Amino acid sequence: MSTPLSYFQSASWCAAWLSHPDLRIDTSASNPFRETTKHDDAWKDRTFLYRASQDPQGVKSEGYIVMQIGAGVSGKDGVAHGGFLATLMDELTGGLVAALGLDRGLGIRTASLNTTYHKLLLAQGFIMARAEIVKVERRKVFVKAEIRDAAGDVCTTSEALFIINRSSLS
Template identity: 40%
Template sequence: MKKNILLYGLAFAGGFTFERYYPYIKAFINNKSQKNDDHSFKSMLEEGNYIQPKVIELMHSSPDKHFLHNFIAQHNEALNVFKIYYPDKLEQKIYSDNLESEDKIHLHFVFNAADHLQGHSSIVHGGLLATLIDNAFGQLSYLASGQIPTATANLNINYRKPVKTNHDYMITAEIEKIEGRKVFLKAKIYDQNKTICTEATGLFLTVQWGGQMWKNALDKIKAATNLDQKLIKIDQEQKK
């Protein structure tokens, strides 16, 4: 009787764990097999030692995501390409006290918008560009603040040239300075010829709310990644 109860308990615990972490494992697997890795800026970013952080990519594919990822980034007919690149040694820069050096904290977003995201014919809707820039600022200020959540206080955008659908573009965002709770940022959108199409500045403020949500998401992703690695190891041992 006790043995049956123990087996049922283990089965329940196993099922609960699988149900909780399977979406993350699935996201981890899907992330490895994404087909939109090729774009016009790939060689340049690789030469500059830029990498795609696994945690950020997983967060974009996991159940704990906001509307940008639910309704735009993961929509099959929205973005042909949506990739984020950080400098290889970003963590060292984040915790550096010398933010005014030439080697400032920055990141790159590479995107290619499909026709479903046009405003005028074959022109990407300006609101989408504002959303992508705002999202880049939010992620960068979150990291630069020591992984404290931030919120948009001000966002200014100058649209200089049309951004066309079905073309590769790159958003370069960087921290200008940090003053207490205030994080000042700037960004530019470049086309394949390095022509500036859009410029933006932003002010983000660190906030008290939302921190636990991000921590929970990161903990789940870490646990799912460890579980996925264990499953891969077991599979390799079985094949031997």
């Protein structure tokens, strides 16, 4: 039985991304994401991977979530619910900021998450979400992301802005 990670590592369109020697696996998931999707028919085998770039601010750093989704995330007609896809984008983009330590231990808040739905994503099978840090300006972190189906087609894209929390001493 193939796992989402092994499936995408063998897919020609994304094998280079997932074979980078600096990729790290992060097994944590935020509590809201876990609770929202904790049903057995929602998702299985979620893996979050990330790679820090050489840029001191983290620009061009990448994060990936590979997972298998099921009927538990469908809205209607077996299509993944838009709210689930937006939540996945928030989980991925915010998770990347946190995994890289760009929040300096202060935590972050989602200021905006603009999501565009390009193609229906069936709520069955493997998907891969990919995020990249675009820019960091003082307390603002800009991230872009996309969700692809098993064939490599882009189904959803997002642009996110996170605000790093202020220190309680400042």
